[in-house]
Amino acid sequence: MHKPLLVTDFLDRARRHYGDDEAVVATTGERYTYEELGERVDRFSAALAERGVGKGDRVAVLDPNTHYHLEAAYGTMQLGAVHTPLNYRLTPDDFAYILDDAEVDAIYADREYAGKIEPIRDDVPTETFVTNGADAVDGDWEDFDALLDAVGPDPGVDRPEMDEDDVITINYTSGTTGDPKGVMRTHRTETLHAYLVSVHQEIRDDDTYLWTLPMFHVNGWGHIYAITGLGATHVCTRGVDAERIFETVAAEDVSYLCCAPTVLNRLIDYYETEAPATTGDAEVRVATAGSAPPEATIRTVEEEFGWYLKHVYGATETGPLITTSDARRHFDDDSADRFARKKRQGIGYLGTEVRVVDEDGADVPRDDETIGEVVVRGNQVMEGYWNKPEATEQAFSERAEGYYHTGDLATVDEDGAISIQDRKKDIIVSGGENISSIELEDALFEHEAVSDVAVIPAPSDEWGEKPKAFVVPDGEPDDPGALEDELASFTRDRLASYKVVRAVEFVDDLPTTATGKVQKYELREREWDDEDRMVGEG
Template structure:
């Protein structure tokens, strides 16, 4: 039997089996059952259709982790609209590009961020503008709650096919222009199934949203947590003290957090020694850079939480590997740190290979470096309207595999460990930063003659952008501009998380005979005291 895999069915299942059970703990203090969450999603579906939104139209969501995001997402997808979540840390210029590139027809934006959309309103194709508090926003914006009240609950759910695009998640990638990662009903559904299995999600879980919902649909948790009938606890930001208090007061059993979040929690714990659990044990998934052993030890031995290290990219679902291989370590042994610092082994139904430049598998000796390529049902369909980038991503070294750009070793058990990156990218605090985009911004400064940006080690962020700048004056001792000036300049022109925080003035950059900048030499020097050339927490 073949039954289409369709994303709206996650909420359908929760309403059928858990209608009277708590679905969402809102940031406003309100609590919603699955019946109530479903009704609000139905009303948003009806409201969108009344405003002319049809199957296949893109609808953007710009929101911190509130109940509005969940309602909007399912309201969009129930009518076959394409859920297009936006990174709330971007600038108005970024939003102008994305809204125009995706041809977004309608947007819901939280009042804290709507002004960045209002600033480019006349330059984008969007016609419907909805926010949760119009009194806090300049311009003509409709009220989310008002729209729901007027709409009613009746809407037409169109025929849908599992191979149709249902979400577009924009990633900054390695160039200045963001790329829209297109994902189908099928790949979102299978990824959610994998999450339920590997993250051991059950209907009595209480999930704390410390991970942004816009990040690859919250790593798929807007689907998995909903479909299994667990409880979402929403947040409006990351505060270590509030996280510990919420874990205790709401009896949180599962959460995710980048290594930077773990660092914040460890620092707070050392200063305040808060209670770390409610009545239940806590599982925590972390991704991106591998946490240092000291962080894992504190989280597990002091907090009493169980840490799972996972890995992937927006294009891959995101999650494709896990270090949670319990036949490979003893929970009470320090051997577990060696395993948990690795990106790990493949998820179910996922094929991970580490290949050389000719596309051949490297030896499983945990020494030979190769690129991680992956094949699985959770991998993206394509980049939105970027056929050449799509073709390259799936054909560079091996035909039919997505090429991650991460360089790794692989051991005898098939467990990978990321060592370096092929892509010209920096991952700081879980956010992708394009080195090229930063260089382009710095080149616009009149006192900059040449520049190369690389990732530098950071205890707080894993890695952070560092710029090697050849000043227009030609004299690194008298550059005519300060590092603080250049930091401020990038802050004026880029999203806050992309700001360059380290600057070194140099007389020249290392180049090849043809004049190409040798960033690898800069990285080797910068990372010479580290075991690998990627951030570790």
């Protein structure tokens, strides 16, 4: 029997079996059951439909981790419209590019971020503008709750016929050129990824999930689906605050959360000074990804917090999750060796073929020494890039035909567990956010004092990696320290806050090949000389 895999099934199942159970603990204090959440979703769908939104139209969501994000996402998707979440840390120019590129028809923006959309609304094709605090927002915005009140209860939603191969989400990511690319994901890829997350992250209906991971990051790594479909409880947040996280874990009996290594470091810093309770009545497990956490971080989380850590790996294009370090037959829970094991990106998820290949597309030996590129094939991998067929073709054909090429370089051990060693792409991963070195270089080149520049990832105890610029100045700077501060301010004025250059080193020249191409590898090698690998690990 063939039954189409549709993302609408997740909320449908929760309403059917867990209608009277708590679905959401909102940041505003309200608590909603799954039936109440579903009714709000239905009313938002009806409001969008009244404004002409239908199957295939794009609806953007710009929101921290509130219940409105969940309602807007499901309200969009059950119309067959395409959920397009936005990174709230971007600039108005970034939003203008994305809204125009995706030809977004409607946007819901949280009251704290609507001000970033207001300056560019006349430059984009978007016609419907909704926020959750219209009275507090400048411009002509419709209020989310007022829309729901106007629709009334039990509106009924006329769902269109949907196919599992229809695109249902577009997640924008930055490439090495700095141009955002829209990653297209279908009902099928989203659904199968959520199934895999449910298995490997061991999600249950009695879980209470704390939203520390941004929902806009590949739909919260698929947790907007998995947590909902299994009838677990969403605890929403408005940003990451260490004190608040510990308080909520204890008060709400949180059993599961996701934290980038930089968030884990913030929690450790707070724990060492304040000694808060780290659990409620439930045992806690935590997933981390991005730059590999150092062994000391894993040790503190497991031995001091009493949490069980799972290290996972992937990319926006791959669902994101494709590997896990949680292979318990490969380590002893009572042995300190497990920390080194959990530091690795690990083995492939079910149904996921993860390979490390050389330049000819052949698998490297399992000697944990030979470096190759990580390529992947699986049902959770993207359909392609929105309106970018050439980039799509390149992503799936460079070394191994039919595999998505991650651009990450790794070794493989005898069990097939991968360990990332370096990056093929010039991408800096700082605090879980991707920063294009080329985009940052382009901004710095605009400063009159910069003659030449190369940006690379440098070690950071707080962020794992930070952007560092090697600058050839135009003349001898009178005050290098002042110029360094000026360059940081210069990038801050032009780019999203997390992309600001964090360190500057003035040099006489940059290492280049015979053809004049900058050899960033030499700069990275020098910068990471005291580290055990050239990716950020805190």
